[in-house]
Amino acid sequence: MKGIELAARFSYITNSLRFCGPEKASKQFLQYLGKKNNELKVKESLLKFEGLYPYLSTIAEKNDKDIFDYEVIEAYWIGNKLLDKFTNEDNKKIIKKLMQRGLPKSIGLDLIKNLPSGLVPHHNFNVMYVGVGRLTGSVETNLQNMDNCRISLGKVLEVLDDKLLVQTDLLIKENDKFKLRKNETKTAIYLKQMLPKVKKNDFVALHWGFAPVILTKGQVMNLERYTKKVIEGLNGG
Secondary structure, X not given: OOHHHHHHHHHHHHHHOOOOOOOOHHHHHHHHHHHOOOHHHHHHHHOOOOOHHHHHHHHHHHOOOOOOOHHHHHHHHOOOHHXXXXXXXXHHHHHHHHHHOOOOHHHHHHHHHOOOOOOOOXXXXXXXXXXXXXXXXXXXXXXXXXXXXXXXXEEEXXXXXXXXXXEEEEEEEEOOEEEEEEEEEEEEEOOOXXXXXXXXXXXXXXXXXXXXXXXXXXXXXXXXXXXXXXXXXXXXX
């Protein structure tokens, strides 16, 4: 799978819900998955997603890679070693780029001032620290939406016609600290065009109740690792 496809898979659901990105992007993504004949249009649309470019461009620059390199895309959505080089100063650069893409200046400056140490530029950093909905104003910034928007993983318990029954974690707060409550059962939607071979006991990524990809064992470990890193950083170590 190319990086552009991975980005399109994760970006599909939020665009189809009209939370972010150009209006017709989700249809372009499905066309690409089926025919691979509109790569340039898909790239152009992905770069117009309000929050995506600041992260991908900075991860690419930090690791001397192309913005659509598979590892760059994977680092942001799932997590991998490309994130390990990042410092607080690098993360501040991303927040400054987000301010150029619509993040209110007052919020951005406050985020830079209070930035905890040890965070990495993973999607879950954007959701939980920058704040889901703060960039576009499309959804309310609250704990439920953070849980929906963060990239989580689910173990498939049952494959239904257009849905998956999955065992997953729930993001909660106790004593003002983020925690993951284990062994929650949820229903996730999926497209057979994306996951034609999904089966019981597979691990899938979850984004707004949608399963865009089946995760490898290594990706499961990385997603857990970098999610934990974000949560620990936000909780003060």
